[in-house]
Amino acid sequence: MIRAASRQRHIYLDMDHLLLLLLLLWSSGVQAEGKHNSTESDDVRLVEGPSLCAGTLEVKHLGEWRPVNVIDWTLKEAAVVCEHLDCGSAVAFGLKPQMSASLWKIKLDCVWSGSTLRECATPDNSYTALILTCLDSVRLLNGSSLCSGRLEVKSNQSWSSVCEADFDQQDAEVVCRELGCGPPSVLQGALYGEVEALAWSKEFQCGGHESALLDCRSSGSARNSCSPGKAVGLTCSEPDDVRLVGRASRCAGEVQVKQLGMWRYVINTAHNLEEVTALCERLDCGFAVGMTMSRSGLVSDDWEIKRDCAQAGSPLRECLSFSVITFSQKGLFRELKCSDSVRLLNGSSLCSGRLEVKSNQSWSSVCETDFDQQDAEVVCRQLGCGPPSVLQGALYGEVEAPVWSKEFQCGGHESALLDCRSSGSARNSCSPGKAVGLTCSDPVRLVGGASRCSGTLEVNYLRQWSPVDVSDWSLKGAASVCAHLDCGSAVSVRRTKATGFYPLTVRSDCVKSGSALRTCTTFMSSSSMIKLNCTDSVRLLNGSSLCSGRLEVKSNQSWSSVCEADFDQQDAEAVCRELGCGPPSVLQGALYGEVEAPVWSKEYQCGGHESALLDCRSSGSARNSCSPGKAVGLTCSEPVRLVGQASRCAGMLEVKVGKWRTIDYFDWDLKEAHVVCEHLGCGSAFSIQWKNEPSEISVLKIEPDCVHSGSALRECAKSSSSFLTLNVTCKDLLVQPIISVSFMNGVSMAQQQGLQVSRGSNFTISCSIQPQYPGGSFQLTFTSSNTAYNYTQPAVNHSAHFLFPAAEPTHQGNYSCIYHVYVFYHDLSSESPLLSVTVSDPTHSDVVKGVVIPLVVLLVIVLMILGLHLYRQVNKQ
Known part of the structure; x- marks a missing residue:
């Protein structure tokens, strides 16, 4: 607003500034009458400073001038205030103690919304006020x-x-x-x-x-x-405003940032090695090696470098903000360590890239002919990475820097590349594609489990193996670690209490972005650590979930596909059980891509009860390849169930992640419950309830967004604790009633289409249901083209019988049985299929049967009597 006003003023002055000034003076009285009561600059001021452009920031709101307290401000927000005051650039800001706790608080998001500072002011009880220095000229x-x-x-x-x-x-x-x-x-x-x-x-x-x-x-x-x-x-140029102090090398130590000629210690400098690397590069110190916490004993100004600002590429001085820290963190600073002589460029992680070595303040690439596997081991160790996995030129771009002129001769045990012996080399350039490209493995392991594929998750950080905590991690994240370790599928992941040490923390959003685990590790202590269990011999590839995919089996450190001819339903049951999934639902080749791996050369002969596929008996097979589309594609059902009630369609929701665990009630509604009911084949959701546990228990937390993304419930589950557990009731909670018809002669007929009843005959419609819940009632509904009736009887022994003594045309129509019962604090019902009844008059054959035949019988009886009488008369004669 001030800038626009200034621009308009300058346009006028450019036209004829002298004439305009005279006109302005002449019309000032008129303008004063039409002027708004207050402008933005009238409501903002700097006081107690050497000029109008420096001092304590005060804002006038509701007629009252108060000092201002700010949250997360940087020089960028301070510059907005300087502009409002028609001062120059913002140079510095800080906080000072305030005797009174009556202040205005102004949040930065309000500042950038375009609102005036006065409109952004809200009451605040604080004892620190903002001081600001703007240039006045x-x-x-x-x-x-x-x-x-x-x-x-x-x-x-x-x-x-x-x-x-x-x-x-x-x-x-x-x-x-x-x-x-x-x-x-x-x-x-x-x-x-x-x-x-x-x-x-x-x-x-x-x-x-x-x-x-x-x-x-x-x-x-x-x-x-x-x-x-x-x-x-x-x-x-951006000022030389950051340095590392307190260590022998300029590339290691506590972080300080310079403001107004004063060096200030900084807390929360960086949150992981990726952000540390940005600082190392700024200092021309190669790559980040590590980050620890130190306590210098000096008083901290509580400054931090805002992560999102630094990542956006803004200068550090513009990203400096006051940090909200606890009393226990006073004097606690980030200490960084950079590699001052080697770096990897253009890689996919901090452990991969084109190798460069620093000497005499300049960086040089290295030729493959001057570098071997032992040299690579030293570099990977120096960078804090795992052993080298790939050593090949041209992987990470062509060489542009000068070329190192010596051949390295490392023994493999040295801690730094420049500690190795070297011999002179005449080379000063590399052939295209021959500059060293190096990939070191991510230093991650599982310890304390039954195999190398299960146990406590540890990361090598600062050349020391430390447990890590991932507070917001599901099986999907764990699966990336299993794959990195060349293990099979992730079966379970859970957080446990740490004992005797304080693990590092891994940011789950960083892991999900595809970054290496070590890169995402930050030096923040936690009281928990991660226990992870991967399968070590089977995995499913290219599936839509962790419970589906093309089957591969591991033996002698290599993975092989399996042919359908060597695999059956019982084998599939063993695999699904080993993966922690539900029973197999689909077993069909070519569902998840063609086979590329070698083919397993044995036929499995599982009984179906085994806990792992390799526990099954097997017989030799001559096959070493599969016909196209014949490699085993397997889909196991998701392990989800409702327990604690008489019906499988109601109860406490449980998901199996290693073992069956209950679900936190957190933020669920009928939309999420519908997914569960549909998965269980129980129709749609009828209701959800929460159960209050007597004490906080270990549960799984499943966020609604993950459910609606199409992911399996098991893959959305994260370890948590809660007092509330989730209960779900589905609409198809009750089984379907049975409707049947019986006649006076005792003949009973189950429900069928187009049942015909003779007019005048009697019949009974029976409603019954499989025993689930006691009591209840049956409602027999009748509908025809012009009428509808309902008949109700209590359920006795889970059935009810409706007698119709004489069939009439009015009884012709559709009948159904509806079972009603009150369970789980709800009135529930279930309806049978329709029974169609037609009432007809007696046919000609019925007349013959009912009239002619009795007459014939009577005639036969009369003839027999006459014959007997004649016989007696003859005998008398």
Whole structure:
């Protein structure tokens, strides 16, 4: 807002500044009447300082001036205040003790939202206020940092640009020094936009030693404007404002940052080795080797370097902020260690890249012919990495630096490459693709388990193996470690209490980004550590989850695919059990890509009860290859269940990660529960409830976002603890009732389509259900084209019978049984399939059966009686 007002003022002045000033004076009374009660600059001030542009920041809000306390501010936010006050660039800021706890608090996100400082002010009870130093006479506009831009000078409350013809290198040195920047690196017009302000009318004649530009001598100049592209554009180098102190080498020690000529200790300098490397590179010290904590005993100013700011490439002085630390952290600083003589460039991690060696303050590449495996072992050890895994030129770009002129002759035991013997070499260049490209392994291991693929997770940090804690890690993250160790699939991961030591902490978001575990390790103590279990002999590749993929088996340190002809359902059960998954659901080749590995040469003969595939008996097989599409592709079901109730569709949710564990109620609703019910074949979710445990227990926490991403529940689960566990009830909790029909003659018929009943006959419709819960009732529903009825009876022995003594046309329609029962604090119901009943009049055959046949029988009886009577008469004669 102030900049826009300033630009508008300069445009007017450029037209005819003298006339305008007269007009402004003449109309000042009129303007005062229409002026708003308060402007931004009226509501912000610096007090108790040597000038209007330095002192304690105060803001007027709700009619009251109060000092300001800030959170996470840097020089960038301070520069906004300087601009509001029509001062120059921000040079320094800090906090000072405040007698009164009545302050305004201003957060940086509000500052950048475009709101005024007054609008950002909220009450705060604090005893520290912001002090700010702005320049009152020079500023750089439109630059990429606070040390670059178009130069403007202030005099008589107005800002003017400076013409190149009136400004030289010595003048630039003074300006850069005044701004707190390094020496000038570029002095060129039009770098930062065309001039809009008035042109300074004097020529500066600095000696180069002055502390401020206006302290320099100057001579009058006739110019009041600059030719296009001739206004001074100045780029000062970033100041030499960071150093490592307290150790013998300039590339190791505690971090200090320079502000206003004063070196300040910094806490929370960097959070992992990747960020330390950025500082090492800035100091021309190669790569990061390690980071520890030290306690110097000196009083800390509680400064920190903000991670997101430094990662964005901003100068360190612009990323310096006050840190919120605990009392126990007072005087506790980050101590960094850089490799001062070797570095790897352009690699995918801190343990890979093109090798360069430093000597006489310059870096040189190394030729493959002057470097061997033992030399590589020394470099990997010096960088704190694991043993070398790849040594090959041209992996990480062509050589551009000078070439090292000696051949290294390491024994492999040295701690640094320059400790090795070397012999002179005539070479001063490398053939294309022959500069050393080196990949060291990530120093990670599992210890204390039954095999090298299970145990406590440790990282080699500062040449010492230390346990690590990953607070927000699931099986997906653990799987990357298993793969790195050439183990199989991740089966379980859990956090346990650390005993007797304080593990390092690994940032899970860093691991998920693909960075090496060591790179993501930060020196922050934790009371927990990670226990990880990987399979050491089987794995599934290219699947949609850890429980699906193409099967491979490991033997003699190599992985082999398995042919379908040598593998059956019982073998699959053993594999799924070994992986910690549910029973096999699909066993089919070519589901997860064609086979590329060697083929397993034995036929498995599992009984299905084995805990590992290699525990099964096997017989030799002549096969050494598989037909296309015949390598075993296996899908195991996800191990999810509901327990604690009579139905498999209701109860406490459990997921198997190593063992069956309950789930934290945290942030779940019916949308997440629906995924569980659908997976179990129980329809949709009916309700969720939480159960309050008597004490905090170990649980798995599953975040909703992970559930909706399509990941398996098992892969979303993270170790946690809670007082609340999750219970889920699905709509298909009840089994489906059975509907059947019986007739007077005792014939019973199960439900069928198009059942026909004779008019006038009696029939009974029976409803029944498999025993699940006691009690309940059955509702028999009847619908036809023009009517609907409901009949209800209590369930006796899980059934009910509805008698229809004489079938009528009105009984023709569709019948269904609905079972109602009250369980789990809910009214639940389940409906049978429809039974269609048709009522018909007696047919001709029915008449024959009901009338003619009885008459025939009667006639036969009469004839028999007559015959018997005639027989007696004959005998009497």
